[in-house]
Amino acid sequence: MSGSLNGIKVIDLTRVLAGPFCTMILGDLGADVIKIEAPEGDEARNFGPFVKGESAYFMSINRNKRSMVLNLKDPRGREILKELVRQADVLVENFRPGTTAKLGISYEELYPLNPRLIYASCSGFGQTGPYRGRPAYDIIIQAMGGIMSITGQPGGEPTRVGASIGDITAALFTVIGILAALAERERSGKGQYIDISMLDCQVAILENAIARYSVAGEVPKPIGNRHPSITPFTTLRTRDGYIVIAVGNDNLWRKFCEAVKRPDLIDDPRFKTNPLRTQNWDELYPILCSIFSEYTSEEALAVMEAAGVPCGPLQDVGQLFHDPQIRHREMVLPIEHPVAGSLWMAGTPLKLSRTPGKIARPAPTLGQDTYAILREMGYSESQLKELEAEGVITPKAKKE
């Protein structure tokens, strides 16, 4: 079965998270992703936990790539990169703005070698503007981009999203930019430069918060797990965990009350209509807590489902492994790694009928494909020996 991007060659100069997550998706879609690593390797190779010396963090976001060690500080390293660029469709990098110019591999320098090249940069703040040179970490981007100010319990602290949504969102937009440029290249025959900023992407995903502020003049605050105007539409604690229920209208409210054997609540003047329930939440919430404290999550969900009330369990990462839907969709699955053995990771959500995303190979060990790629490029064995002896393509010895 072929991939959507078969035949597309990607030069991957990315490290850590946003860039590698982007090139992983290109790899899942069938592109030939050549991950170029400095002799010391992607920093993420040093992030624990480790399995037989291999980083689980690194392995989980670098599948479907080949690894080539190339010292870009050596002029011969840069020459090899330029040869690769001549044959490539896409280059992705996530250095801090200015770094590629220092290394002599900026878009301006590489574009003349291959006018069809699509060169994507993914950075914290973008390549332009007053903050372009600043260091960016996910939490700084989440903080500046507004999402933390609307996440958390009401009246509590602004809260970081537990996944690195600053990096991941930028990764997804970088993929979109690259694929859009590929589509455009079919018409124009030309590549172009793509400048994705993590901060831009955070602003882009705030959906209605900006318009709401613009119209109502009210700064959106954290509202915890409630819906702003539909009640009850929230998480609730059970005997052994949490569930979510979504009682979207008065008819469902009636069914809900009957299901939990509290018909008295249906016409209770405090809770009879959705606006009343929303207004009197402080009185309703303890009643619901007391009701659900009698059920396990499984029991509560069975009762809700039987009554036709939209609901679901609040699952921790361990529980995902046993969810029948997630298993059916192959969204958590083991990948065999030559050194680390079997490692579980997220599958691909890109379910295309003819050319679905797929996991064709585990993450590479540092430089495992250097020789193969150079041989494909026509280098002789003696040239390889020379490049190795001079440290151009040699991985730094790993500390034990």
Add this chain to the structure above:
Amino acid sequence: MSGSLNGIKVIDLTRVLAGPFCTMILGDLGADVIKIEAPEGDEARNFGPFVKGESAYFMSINRNKRSMVLNLKDPRGREILKELVRQADVLVENFRPGTTAKLGISYEELYPLNPRLIYASCSGFGQTGPYRGRPAYDIIIQAMGGIMSITGQPGGEPTRVGASIGDITAALFTVIGILAALAERERSGKGQYIDISMLDCQVAILENAIARYSVAGEVPKPIGNRHPSITPFTTLRTRDGYIVIAVGNDNLWRKFCEAVKRPDLIDDPRFKTNPLRTQNWDELYPILCSIFSEYTSEEALAVMEAAGVPCGPLQDVGQLFHDPQIRHREMVLPIEHPVAGSLWMAGTPLKLSRTPGKIARPAPTLGQDTYAILREMGYSESQLKELEAEGVITPKAKKE
């Protein structure tokens, strides 16, 4: 200036959030997006706040689209849809699985009319598996997909991400699936079916949480705003808000302590190294709180920047409007709407050098382009009158 997807025609059957966010991005990229609405319109048109009767929520995610009212329950409505499908490149829908089959517009029924058609479905749980028919809301997907279990303060409640990340992530992956299928169609000449599930997408963005659990056997928990292993790397309260600092190593720790005039902390045996700071966080945190309670956020950031400590303000949605970087990148900007007037919304992060994303038109009023589109298709004025009289293309009168 042309767009990356100029010449691509998208039939948009989506409502509310995930689907419309996807087609908005296709529109930002220059595709011709024809939003087909039932006579009563996209439900999101009823979500407040309103400006002169127009929903700010709706307007913020439906720019760059034309609106056509079409009653798909009427056979003539379906015939018109099928004519459009013959000329289209992409169809996107986010009904609950099974609905398109009931309406007679499933992929199986439309594909024979246009084998080049890319048909993307975006649903809560996907088109297959035991939960495929279940109702999905963002909070149910966030709960089941694991992200809530790792978001929140340590020891506190699992917390919903304040933006509808369940919908938005699915929207981004749907765009990626569609663009990948367009790339593949250049080689094969064939369209295909795309089945995106919001739950799949939530699992896909957990990054290292799955691998971490798989390797270490420990269920990841909410850890608030701290970094798990680097300290201090967190939010801190100031006199008038919050800031984030990221003290990534012992050298920065020294600079940090000097900057806040607490050189005594540098070699304090509790805080001398990063592992010690991480271990003794409960003692360090109150000291930092007391230090920063003396500064405003602006003062604190000036001190941190002067010392070279990575930092940033925690901004609420109102503050985004004044951030010089966000303004420079045009990520918050006013769009003129013919009825509502000027409405602020998020810009596009898709900064491509030759064919950048752009906002070419505001969100459409219900059915504003019905006639124009039908005339483009060759319908005569008398045919239009007839279709209107029989309610096939007539918007439902708005309640005042």
